[in-house]
Amino acid sequence: MVIASHILGKAAKPSSAPLKVQKKTAVTGPRKNITFKDGTAKEQVKQLVEALKADGHDFTVGIDLHTPIVEAERVVSAGKGIGSKKNMKLIEDLALAAGAAIGSSRPVAEQLGYLPIDRYVGMSGQKFSGNLYIACGISGAVQHLKGIKDAATIVAINKKAGAPIFKNADYGIVGDVNEILPLLSEALSVGGEKKPAPPMVKMKRKVVKEAPAAPIGRYVCMGCGYEYIPELGDEAGDVAPGTKFADLSQEWVCPECGEEKASFIPSGKE
Ligand SMILES: Cc1cc2nc3c(=O)[nH]c(=O)nc-3n(C[C@H](O)[C@H](O)[C@H](O)COP(=O)(O)OP(=O)(O)OC[C@H]3O[C@@H](n4cnc5c(N)ncnc54)[C@H](O)[C@@H]3O)c2cc1C
Known part of the structure; x- marks a missing residue:
């Protein structure tokens, strides 16, 4: 017996079927995701250093460049974006200025051989659990x-x-390492040797709070007035109709002006 499925058509899905909403969370957990974009590269670097100091990082003290990664309070790490081997000097200078040890991604140690194998960080390498990376x-590969x-x-x-590392970072600067690293080294320098760092006190991560949940309410963007209507979802952002505002991922942004989720407030409408 032959049944022509194109004549019968597909069975309609019951409208009560629960919608699956995929939550995208950063591999490194909730992070501040602040990218400094205003002003020149030098001004962006200044804002970054101010934010780090405000968080309690003390750049008058430092550790040895070769401190084992698992024991290090801070690590400056090179990825393939560092380019040729001579550019590792930029990493070394920044590590000295930041009072940090040196690390890398796996290919920088394994393929390029810029650093010994025991200095690469990741799933199959060394784990860093200090205060500043x-x-x-x-790029920010999962591994x-x-x-x-x-x-x-x-x-x-x-x-x-668009590099995934930014979604997994607290602070970021979009720029060329050849330009940003010397600026950052200069901004962190204390004009001489750092004092030896005292034993590390693990800093508490600032918890990034989720937006308050609302049952089915609408939310309005404080940037442009766009209203998120759960019944409609957001086609451009690949959000299915029926998705509650609270269930939108932290990476979701206003489809009209690009403001982040945290910039939305309840509109008071159901
Ligand atoms: C089983 C397995 C285990 C693995 N374990 C690990 C692990 O433990 N650790 C690890 O690191 N990897 C590991 N990897 C490899 C991992 O998948 C990635 O390939 C690797 O992390 C990528 O390294 P990268 O970010 O340095 O290089 P890339 O992915 O090539 O990224 C280079 C980045 O540099 C940026 N860039 C280029 N030029 C510049 C510039 N001038 N200025 C600023 N930015 C620039 C680019 O935009 C890009 O984002 C593993 C892979 C497998 C399969």
Whole structure:
């Protein structure tokens, strides 16, 4: 017996079927995701350093460049974006200025041989759980991120704004390592040797609070007035109709003006 399925058509899905909403969470957990965009590269670097100091990082003290990654309070890490081997001097200078040890992604140690194998960070490498990780020219592959998920603060410097490392970082600057690293070294320098750092006190990660949940309410963007209507979802952002505002991922942004989820407030309408 032959049944022509195109004549019968597909059975309609029951309208009561629960909608599956995929939550995208960063591999490194909730992070601040602040990218400094205003002003020149120098001004962006200044804002970054001010934010780090405000969080309690003390750049008058430092550790040895070769401190084992698992014991280090801070690590400046090179990815393939560092380019040629001579550019590792930029990483070394920044590590000295930040009072940090040196690390890398796996290919920088394994393929390029810029650093010994015991200095690469990640799932199959060393785990960093100190206070400050500065990723320079690292894309943010899952395998790398798994090695830094317990870092108190993650900073990303990458020339591509869409690199996954930014969604997994607290602070970021979109820029070329050749330009940003010397500026950052200069801004962190104390004009001489750092005092030896006291035993590390693990800093608490600032918890990024989720937006308050609302049963089925609408939310309005404070940036442009766009109203998120759960019944409609957001086609451009790949959000299915019926998705509650509270269930939108933290990466979701206003489809009209690009403001982040945290910039939305309840509109008072159901
Ligand atoms: C089983 C397995 C285990 C693995 N374990 C690990 C692990 O433990 N650790 C690990 O690191 N990897 C691991 N990897 C490899 C991992 O998948 C990635 O390939 C690797 O992390 C990528 O390294 P990267 O970010 O340095 O290089 P890429 O992914 O090539 O990224 C380079 C980045 O540099 C940026 N860039 C380029 N030029 C510049 C510039 N001038 N200025 C600023 N940015 C620039 C680019 O935009 C890009 O984002 C593993 C892979 C497998 C399969």
